């Protein structure tokens with residue numbers, strides 16, 4: 001079923017979902033099942049699987065010269081999605097990027113997942129790779145997520161790049177896109193970012209999933225601004241429980257989101273990461289309960305493979 005159909009069928013009840021990362025290359029898919037199994041009792045409506053493009057590394061050769069090598073650290077998004085749908089019967093939502101994909105690669109990726117019975121995707125631009133200062137699209141690829149959404153919508157209407165596919169059946173993807181309650185790091189202002197978010201929705205995005213936030217008021221203000229600007233699709237809040245002290249600096253640095261002062265002070269006072277984890281879990285439980293009370297369609301957890309943490313939260317929030 002499509003993500004937006006899950007939301008419609010829930011009749012206002014808040015759904016549970018989460019995101020997982022493919023395991024590091026060389027590891028076993030069992031680690032994915034081990035992360036999902038404890039969360040199945042909360043009936044996830046869907047499970048997102050992130051996509052990780054290849055990175056470039058400079059490796060010293062025997063002759064002393066540096067050679068640029070391609071490394072893909074977390075392959076397997078498509079295979080994991082297929083395995084999830086087969087094993088659990090839960091809708092899997094692969095993320096797909098502009099970065100690293102030509103338009104032909106995108107078409108082939110979408111044909112693959114369509115064959116596997118996957119009908120949900122989150123369309124993203126992706127970040128710059130480590131060797132770039134700014135994001136660079138692939139040759140004959142897309143520069144912005146909006147352009148990727150347009151290509152998916154065209155396929156949903158039976159228009160393929162490969163003209164020999166002209167009479168093929170249309171795909172039927174439900175499309176999610178990213179939204180940023182505290183604005184995307186490259187956007188000049190939140191208003192500009194919402195302007196571009198609206199373009200993604202006008203291009204055909206069916207729903208929005210937000211970047212993590214730790215102050216619910218930021219999400220409520222974001223929703224109000226989106227609605228005022230004419231964005232009417234569901235906006236799913238993304239939630240991440242803090243579990244280590246180092247995340248106090250890592251999260252604002254990497255994701256450009258603020259942490260509320262009360263949370264920072266409580267974590268700074270904690271004597272070890274065991275205590276930090278308790279504070280992070282309790283904070284996330286309070287956030288979740290408040291979001292649920294205020295009608296969030298889905299609570300979407302960035303689990304990062306820490307299912308015991310998400311389980312603790314879901315046990316409190318999704319009791320019935």
Ligand code: FAD
Pocket residue numbers: 049050051052053095096097122123124125126127128143144145146177178179184185186187188192193194196197200209210211212238
């Ligand atoms: P876009 O919507 O294309 O926006 C990028 C920037 O360009 C924004 O600042 C926007 O305001 C601006 N912009 C948009 N259109 C225009 C235009 N026409 N002209 C000028 N400026 C414009 N990354 C991964 O690598 N893998 C993942 O699986 C992944 N999953 C994610 C899931 C979620 C829910 C979120 C919130 C992020 C995820 N990311 C992932 C990170 C994401 O790829 C980055 O945040 C990326 O920098 C932006 O992607 P986007 O789709 O929001 O880009």
